[in-house]
Amino acid sequence: MAIANFPAALQPVIQQGFLSRAFQDALQSRLGFRSIADQMEFPARIGQTITDTRAGLLPPATTPLNPTANTSFDNGMTPAEWSVEQYTLTINQYGNTMDLNQVTEGVGIANQFLANASRLGINARQTLDRLARNALFGGAQNGVGGYLGGNTRVTATLGAAGSTVAVDDIRGFQTILSDEGQAVSVGASAGMTVTVGAGSYTLVGTTADATNTSTAPDGVSGTLTFSASVKVADGTAGNAVIAATAPLVLRPNARATTAALAAGDLLSVQSILGALATLRDNNVPTPDGGVYHCYLDNAQLLGLFRDEDFKLLYPGQYGSDTYQNGQIFDLLGVRFIPTTEAPQQASLGAGNIHRAIICGQGALVEGDYANIGTHYAPLLDGGELTDVDGVCMITRPALDRLAQIIAQSWSWIGGFALPTDLTADTSVIPTATNSYLKRGVVIESLGAGA
Template sequence: MPINNLPSSIQAMIQQGYLDRTLDEALRAKLGFRMIAEREPFGGKIGESMIKTRTALLPASTTPLNPADNRDITSGFGSQSYGIEQYVLRVDPYGKSMGLNLMTSGVAIGNQYLLNASKLAEQATRTIDQVARNALFGAYLGGNTVVSTTEGAAGTVIHVDDIRGFYSQVGPNGTLTAVSATYPLSVTVGNGVYELVAVQADGPNPASPVDPLIVYSQVGSNTSVAFGGISGTLTFSSNVAVTDATAGQPVIASNAPLIFRPDGSLSTSGIAKGTRLSIDAILQAKSTLEANNVPAGDDGLYVCYADPLHLTGIYRDPVFQSFTRGRLDSEEYRQGAVAELLGVKIMKTNMNPTQQTSNGVVRRAIVCGVGALVEGVYTNAGNAAVQDVVRDELRTVVNGIAHVTREPIDEAKEVVTQAWRYLGGFAAPTDALTTPAVIPTATNSALKRAAIIESF
């Protein structure tokens, strides 16, 4: 496709690199959740889910060697191997386009072209950032839900608001395994502890399933009020007491990610009205990551994503007020912004999910360490070969997002098309095999590299 089929003003922008700069500025200014993702190559097909494997730590060897065992070439060491665990990574295509009419554009063609490019770039990066956010919060909200329907009598089945975090777990050989009678999961329902043996989501199979291990009931529909939630039923090996199977009772998996609430509530709907974000909650989240041996960023800081309204709770915290008392020249009070706190870098964002409850709007912050999120980078050789056909001048790639310009091909040859294209996906890997037997301060959570804080 020759570049000289485009207007001269657009040719100059492409040839002199104006487009690269415009795209880079639009992308760089808005990156948020995606910035913490570690990139991994994805060699499958578009739309496929791929099982990725990671290795666990070797346990400490504190038993002294027996000199009597030193009889062969092993010197009495014996043999060992590290465990493996798996997670699901899926790659999908994303993209949008705009047309630029050369005849009816109200401003100079060159300016309109760059404006469209900037708008498309902002849309692209915000879209991908939301995909990353959905994967991160979707994983770390799992295993924490509530009973949604009160049962009239004791039984083995309860209906819950969200089945995420319950339907699968890392099996004994490291593979992702559906919960079953063979591989049960211990779950706390209300005040009782029960063995979960089966999980079923409400409704028919979706066109694009979230996870191949989810079993759908084929009746009803998703009624979850949680962010990205999937309502369904949990079946246990024994009857659940009526007092536990009451609407609103917390349901928490034994390997669930940790969610901190300043008032100590066990569910989102149970948070007391007026509960605010506190320094102690941020410290608990950060300390838990440290206890799990989750590394901080290159700057030595963990990252906390929080929205501006959520952060106002910090200013009401007596501990924060005592830290800054008499320091009217501090940036926190002069600029109204908290940048670093307790070894945590605060990232303001308007994208964190909220949830309406009877007591008000619950806001969520999330504290992340290295490896909390993985981005699958599509590496299909055939796709690369196809893209080689397109001349470099008409296809600009910035931060993994392609901006493509197409010459006018309509009958009047008046409409230039601009589009963005991204091939990728995100997943939150587990660290289920990093147990207290390996690191004594570690938690039992399968997902250990982030922690959510909920409050008003």
């Protein structure tokens, strides 16, 4: 009954405006990207970076040995060597903290200590998931770019044939793998073959813009410099610019660039099958469960549900878990995992851009500093430390003069790296692509409205 309905004489004795004695939970982000990472411990006392080396395989020896050359100590054979490639894992420290005055908390409306601990835990999980996402799409430190790298478009039409072209995003064009398998700057040892429009050119340098105008998520706008002049027809605004070693980016209806996406270009079964074909051609292993993982936002998932091929797979199956839940489900060898952390991009004309990524095992490596728990333990002096999945939750005792203010914090020392697979070339796997990064495929599309 509303307070206004009570007799006027009783209304003054009914106290109003009291706060609820419990905090209500705020909305949270739906996470998932960190789950694709292979976790490894980063050993102590080796600095801030570690370089891992992958050994390639030898091409099959299908040529018969020449009997007439079967002499001397080598029997007519030439010693072979396998190739190597390296990736660098760099660690950094991340964390957040909150102070709590135990006196004011004691007269507060609810338990702030538990609320702070919960919020810090959520903050840590979301931070690590976003770091994993950023590494997957944009690349890690000292790497060759992420799964969006090496795939951009011209932003300004050349006035005349010239060697410098302005592009929306230079990520994926800045480094190249040397003959020793190390990531070096483009032009330091050799150039990179890049397709601009319909022409093929050799890239020898990149320069980031002083003012970043890239429309890609966390993109870096800039210019690409080639060893020869680019034709005006190729260096026209909107033309695709794709590195020969770029990961595959698929778009509905074979759109050449992100800006070319048009109304109706939604996520489809055919796009997913195209991504699967590439992963299987590269013989990419599946994560636990025997299926590839696809991380996508809900607008893309809605587009998939509207795809005619998808509907044909589920005629009359509205009682199935896929239709009833519409959350995590397996289809065509892919596990679809909706997340609210998928990178978002504003409209380039036809609508907002959405990106799903289909990953295999080893697409991402997470390095956790091995000594983080033992480092903090001697310093607590009556405090409390909890190690949760590589993240330390620390409660520091009150150090102020009145011994009232305690500190609650989380800390993680680690990093993410994207291992390359250049050594798995056509001499070893005939169906392999030329991409440095072979263990994931990005699918760009528009999102379906509700």
